[in-house]
Amino acid sequence: MPTDVENWKSEVYGNEVRDRLFEFAEAGFDSIPDDERDAWFERFKWWGLYHQRNGQEGYFMLRIGTPNGVLEPGQLRVVGEIADEYARGPGTNPIFGGAYADFTTRQSIQLHWIELSDVPAIFEKLEANGLSTQQACGDSWRNIVGNPVAGKDGQEVVDAWPVIRELNETFKGNDDHANLPRKWKVSVTGSADGSGQGDINDLAFEPAYKAVGGGEGGVDNDGSEDAVGFNVRVGGGLSRNEPRLARDIDVWVPPEKVPAVAGGLSALFRDNGDREDRYNARIKFLVDEWGPEAVRETLQDEYVDFELETAGRDVREEYTYNTGSGERNDLIGVHDQKDGRNFVGLNVLVGRMGAGDVLELADLADEYGSGEVRLSQRQNVIVTDVPDDALDAFRDEPLLEHYSPSPSPFMRGSVACTGTEFCSLSIVETKNRQVRFARWLKANVDLPGGVDEFHIHLSGCTASCAQPQIADVSLRGMKTRKDGDPVEALDVGLGGGLGDEPGFARWVTQRVPADEVPGAIANLIEGFAAERDEDESFRAFVARHDDEELDALVEPKETDYEDPMLHNTKRTWYPYAENDAMEDAPPAPADD
Template sequence: MPTDVENWKSEVYGNEIRDHLFEFAEQGFDSIPDDERDAWFERFKWWGLYHQRNGQEGYFMMRIGTPNGVLEPGQLRVVGEIADEYARGPGTNPIFGDAYADFTTRQSIQLHWIELSDVPAIFEKLEANGLSTQQACGDSWRNIVGNPVAGKDAQEVIDAWPVIRELNETFKGNDDHSNLPRKWKVSVTGSADGSGQGDINDLAFEPAYKEIDGEDVVGFNVRVGGGLSRNEPRLARDIDVWVAPERVSDVAGGISALFRDNGDREDRYNARVKFLVDEWGAEKVRETLQEEYVDFDLHTAGRDVREEYTYNTGAGERNDLIGIHDQKDGTNFVGLNVLVGRMGAEDVLELADVAEEYGSGEVRLSQRQNVIVTDVPDDQLDDLLDEPILEHYSPSPSPFMRGSVACTGTEYCSLSIVETKNRQVRYARWLKENVELPDDVDQFHIHLSGCTASCAQPQIADVSLRGMKTRKDGEPVEALDVGLGGGLGAEPQF
């Protein structure tokens, strides 16, 4: 029997939700019938809106999708303006103030305290500047992730940004792929460092070489069924497919449709594609894709570069893209540490000024919740590094600051069990002042996730912290489940 969510989606879903959303915005939050709120809150996710936790009725988190973390010139400023005007609640965070933006582990942006009545005006401003919340949440194609400096990276094997752009244009708002059994997370990377984190995505395209007609051609190997949620993390499985860049959209659409048609719609806890791959095996996934979902012969897997993967491993000079790095055009990108991914609205606006003054104005977001200023000429580097804002968002942070990642937590999230952002800031600051690491250790990854949804990706950290409940003196209390030694790279492990 289909779940309630499946029934709600069958009644109203996809693009048609927008009209209803705007009607409720005009009539007010209370116009949503009490007995229909769960259904509408689930549907609103398709347009990037999550209702905040109990006690914050009428307020929403808004997620803005930024494919591959790319913010074109002017877009960061728009985010800062919206945060400053609309993302203000009745209270003030003791560390971050009363208006801010959160950068996520999927290269997206989240704003809090959004009122339904303001949604049409916010959408208008976002869309006028090339931004959107469409499918940022819900059972559909989520924000596509990858190497945040794709197209600019001097060390990339292939520029994956055109591929990501094509996928976003093809599948966002596509009715054939908008109602999936569960969320659909895709990674495409062309870099040799593994910065797309394909291992923990539902569908991953990773750089690989294939000999065709006697010549090495660069394209992508395909993996399916990774993910960290619940207590059953999986690494994406190799399905023995190599695909040329111009065929990525066809293969991605085929696998998305395969999941749409065969994923579990009766048990949401087992509906992610990782469980389908568990049941079928990689070989059957490949066979079904070939026989039913693509109309051309699939190549077998090519020679990958996974032995070079360093991103999020603590190894190598650019494993998290913090600091100053060469671009292929002779300029530089500068990665700045944003502690737990949260930046005040005024700082967002100031950073937009800095990016425009010293670079092209284009900014990139990483999966470690950090910000990258691009296109900075050599002769502008010293002046950029002298800007006061870089005292707070450093290109050379403490190892503990650099390694800190945290999800939204109980501050806003109804799923979370513990508060996360402020707690991780306190941990990082205490460790910075009290713990000395060896000189050759420039970062120490501590990921704090408020629950088993694992939005902070704790299983791939040196120290994994996940919120839980336990009992002390017979009474329920907050606690943290602690894990050690996770990481990605050539030999990923949880």
């Protein structure tokens, strides 16, 4: 039997939701009939609006999908202006203030405290400037991710940016692909660094060479030229304690045929995904059930009208991103562009930037680069097109003291999801906690010599929005009792990462009270430094130890770190409010 969500989607979904959304916005939040709220809140997701958790009734998170994380000149300023004007609510964050933008692990932007009545004006401003919230949430094509510096990266095999743009134009607002059984996450990467993180996506296109009778590209050992295109993987994802790496379906596709193959696989998922059980709906479970061979065979027989090529020669051995290898493990710092200019990756701690800083960064991008800014999957920002002779002055800008191109490893490696501040699913507070963790670790812990990157990802629950399973240290929200009282806690996983041989973190220590986590990480790093083989990476160190040995290294310990959010933050209407009890929650915003 179809789920309630499927029934609601079958009645109204996709593009047609917009008119009703605007009607409700015009008439006011209270105009949504009580017995239709569940349905409409579900449908609004397709337009990037997600009702915030209880205690925050009538306020929405708004997600802007920026394909491949590309913000063209002027667009970041628009985001900053909208955040400043509209993303203010009754709660003020003690670290980030009253209006901010969150850069996400899927190269999108999230704003909070959005009122329904403001949505038409926000959409008008976004769309007038080439931005959109369409399909940023909901059961359809989500924001397409990839190497954020596609088209500019000196390490590029094939320029994926035109492909991503074409996919975005083809599948956003496309009624044939608007209502899928579940979300559909696509990665397209043309760089040899692996920064598209294809392995953790529903559908991944990764750079590969193929001898197909000539064409541009690499040169084989026998001297013949290969065409450049993409190998295809399907069925990756991290959520629900069921992480999967995308499976190789033995297909190579030239750039011009990517939309046909992507559309074929999206249609295959649309027609065969599980619409009766949302927990089993993602395509990773279909690939589990069918196997990659049957996925390929069905794609060939039923969804494309040309002969599929077998997989080409990939470049996965060159992958460095999120591998812990010590090479280009992220995109922070100054890097060469193909055109002789530079892109400069700036660290945005836990991906959150105050609205004023967003506007200032937009000005700096104009002054020192082309005005363009790009977003990485590590929640950081990249200013592109900076000439050599402007680098020193750019680095001297005061704003870069806070968003550094050469940050502390603990600042650089921190990723955190939204957490109980706004999210219904999260079990613990995250963003501010990860900021406190990073600051404490920076002040108190030294990494062994030669280790200048250390990734710590904090996710509030098993949805894994902070991608915890692919970090050096993975932290996942949990609960425990301390001195008999319930407290927020974290499970600790170690040694995850991507690359040629990707692997998920092993959860070695469970339910560490949150205030003992910094001490546990300090002990772990101390053990790593003491027992490390020469210049061994942390990931390699973890790989040669069993879980019991690692658990012994993760020794929880109280330190001078203080955690003000140990209590059940979900029982508050807003964790940082002075009067935070649920009964003190503000009413839904009054209609203008």
